[in-house]
Amino acid sequence: MARIELRGIAHAYVPAPASEQDYALRPLELVWEDGGAYALLGPSGCGKTTLLNIISGLLKPSRGQVLFDGVDVTAAPPQRRNIAQVFQFPVIYDTMSVSENLAFPLRNRGLGAAETRARVEEVAELLELTPDLRRRASGLSADMRQRISLGRGLVRRDVAAILLDEPLTVIDPHVKWLLRRKLKQVHEQLKMTLVYVTHDQVEALTLADRVVVMNQGRVVQVGTPQELFERPADTFVGYFIGSPGMNLLPCTVEDGAVVVEGQRLPLDAGVCARAREAGGEPRLGIRPEFLRRVPEGTPASVRVEVTQVEDLGRHKLATARLGTQALKVRLPEEERLSPGEACWLELPPRWTTLYAGGRAIP
C-alpha cells in the first residue's frame, strides 16, 4: 500500500519531441492517496493508459518523477514496484492450471511452497475461484480469466496499488456488474490504492471515490463524481460527463449579465469581470437536469421553442431551440410538452457556470 505521487510527469512516444503536439502526456502533477479508489476517465487516446503504464513502470516517462511513499521509483522496473496491473484483455498462462497461474508471481519471487499455497488459497477464496483451482486455465470464460489475472496481482502481500486498464471491456454485460461489485468489495477489504482506467463514465462514477478526467494528454479535473457533475471545471468535463452532456451556449458577457441569443440573463458581476479578464470565447454551461420549465416572466429564464420530445419512461428528454442554439432539457415525466410549442426555461444561477476559453470561471 502506498501513496503515489507524480511530479512533473510528461511522456512523448517520439524520441525527440519538438512541439506540444508530440506529447502523449503533457506535464502534470498528481497525487493518489493511499487506499483511495480512483477512476481515470477520458476518451480513447487521451493518455490514460500511458499514465497507468508510467505508474506501473512499464513505461519510463520522458520527464518527471514517480514517487511511492516518498521514494523515487522512476527508474525501477515493474517487478520492483509491487504493482498489480490488469489489462483490457485478460492475460493468463494457458499451459498452467488456475492455481499455478495464481502462484506464478510468488514463485518468480522465490517464495516458499507452503506460504505460496496459503496465499493462493486466500486469494482464490476472495475471488471465488476455489472450486476451479485445479482446472487448466485455457478455455475458461472471459470473466474468470479476468478474475485470475486480478488474482495474480492480489496474491502478493506487498502490493502497493492495483491498476486496472479497462478490465471489463471484454466481459459479457450480465457478468460485468458482478465483477464490478467484486472489485469494489476487494478494494474495501484490502484497502489498497486502486486506479481504474475507463472511458465509461458509469463505471467510473460507480466505482471510484475520486475521478481523474483526462483529455488530450492533460488532466482536466480531479474530483468526486458529484463535483464533476455539479461543477465541471472544464467544458470538456461538462460535455463528457452526464448523458446527455452539459449545454454549452456561446454568449457575450456584460456587466452583471450574459446575453445568449439576444436574451439577457443576470449573473454575478464578479464572475463576469473575471471572465472578461480571462479572455477566450465565453460559454454559458447548464446541465439538462437543472433546467426548469417556468411561467413567462420568471427571472433568469429564456424563451425557447421545443423541437423534439423523447419519452424515456422515467423522465422526458426534450430538445429546444434557443435562437440558433439547440438545448437539451430533462423534464419530469408528467410534464406535457409537444414539438413546436414555445415555453420558458429557467437557468438557476446556482447551477449555471460561465466558461471562458474552455475553463470554468470561479
Add this chain to the structure above:
Amino acid sequence: MNKPTNQRAWLLVLPVLVAVAFSAIIPLMTVVNYSVQDILGPEQRVFVGTEWFRKVLRDPELHGALRRQLGFSLAVLALEIPLGVALALVLPKEGRAASVCLVLLGLPLLIPFNVVGTIWQIFARGDIGLFGVVINALGVEYNYTSNALDAWLTVLLMDVWHWTPLVALLCYAGLRAIPEAYYQAARIDGASAWATFRFIQLPRLRGVLTIAVLLRFMDSFMIYTEPFVLTGGGPGNATTFLSQYLTRLAVGQFDLGPAAAFSLVYFLVILLLSYIFYTAMTASTSTTGSKEAR
C-alpha cells in the same frame, strides 16, 4: 428435421468430382493398378497380387534408404526447429532492421531447388569452394565426394541453410501475434526471460510449430532435387534417400510394378508419420484440458 431430397444436387458437385478424379484419384488408382500387375508390354500384363509389395518390403537396399531417410528427417527437425525458434526470437521486432533481416532470411526460400544443390556443390568443394577450403584449412579432413559421412552432413547442412528460414519466418509471425499485454503482465509478475519463453511464447507458438514440424518432416522425407544435384546419391549409397531410390527403380530400371508398390508404401509411411506428429503435437492440449475440466 425434414430435409428435402433432390438428386439433381449431384450436378452441382460434379465439376469438383471430375477435377479431383483427374488430379488425384485416377493417377493414384493407376499406381495401385501397376502395383499388383507385372507389365511385360503395352498389351501384356499379368496380375501378381501382393508379390511386388513383398519384394519391395524385403529389399535390403530399401531398408538402407529408409534408415538414412529417417535419420535425415529427424536430424532436420532436431536442428531446424530449435534454430528457427531461436532466430525468430532474436530478430528485430520492428523498423527498417526488421524488414532487412526478413528479406535476407527469406532469400534461400526463393532459390530453385536444383540451384540450391548447385550452389552447395560448388560452395562445399575442397579445391575451389569457400566452405570446403575453409574447413580443410582449419585442419578438418573434409571431402563430400568421397567420404560418406561428410556427404550426409553436407546434405543436412544444405537443408538447414535452405529451410530454417521458413521455420524462423513462421515462428516470427507467431511471435508477432502475441499481444503486448502478455509481455507486460510477465514483467509485472516478475517472470524471467526463460519463464516468459516457457509460459508465454512457446505455448503461443504451438500452432505454427505444428505446421512447421509437419511441413519440414514431409518435405525432408521427400527430398530429391538437392541431393540429386549435390551428390547424386553417393558416395556409394550414403545420400540415397527414398525418393532417389524410387526414381532409380522406376526410371532407371523400369521396374514399374515394384516402383508402384514402393510409391504406395512411401505414401502411406508419410501419411502415418505425419498423423503421428500431428496428434502428438495437438493432443496434449485438448485431452488434458478436457480431462481436468471434468
